[in-house]
Amino acid sequence: MKKHLTILAVSAAIMTACSTQNEINAMAHGGYAFKPASLKSTPNQVVNGGYWDRPAHLTGSPCIVIDTQLQQATYYVGNQIVGRSTISSGKAGHGTPKGTFKILSKDIDHRSSTYGSIVDAAGNVMIADYKAGQPIPAGGQYQGAPMNFGMQITNTGIWMHEGLVTAAPESHGCIRLPREMAKIFFENTAVGTPVIIK
Secondary structure (H helix, E strand, C coil), X not given: XXXXXXXXXXXXXXXXXXCCHHHHHHHHCCXXXXXXXXXXXXXXXXXXXXXXXXXXXXXXXXXXXXXXXXXXXXXXXXXXXXXXXXCECECCCCCCCCEEEECCEEEEEEEEEEEEEEECCCXXXXXXXXXXXXXXXXXXXXXXXXXXXXXXXXXXXXXXXXXXXXXXXXXXXXEEECHHHHHHHHHHCCCCCEEEEC
């Protein structure tokens, strides 16, 4: 299956495998490089950029590298890049954690337990931007923000999931991907897959 939405030039230095812990650690400490961020866009502009091309015969361990500076996620199988997506990571005050993680769980129709809205019995929105712990008006009920194609990265609520993507930091710490790329990453990623965030 080939998906060519936006193809970026890739430096030879990025061809580092994610298949061993030493290689993962090297990448987490700068052992790869992208060319300048051609997927960057102005804030609030919705972006759907991505790329996927995984040959059927390709073998090797998968690994996802998240670059919060370039707002890109790169998907490796062994030492080969098979996909890349524009992202939106955590905004000021809600930074995305850096380091080496792994996919802890998956949930195709996950909803946030912290951020969402308050709706009435008929489903009308009473409070659009609600955070857990705030007062709920009489007759209101919490409805968690959708995080479809969710892949849990930390035990503190950081997930990779479908969401509004502008190629700028916009989230409460999660890694948002455009719908098509979120679906592809979700379908091709097993629990336990390493995720490097820098």
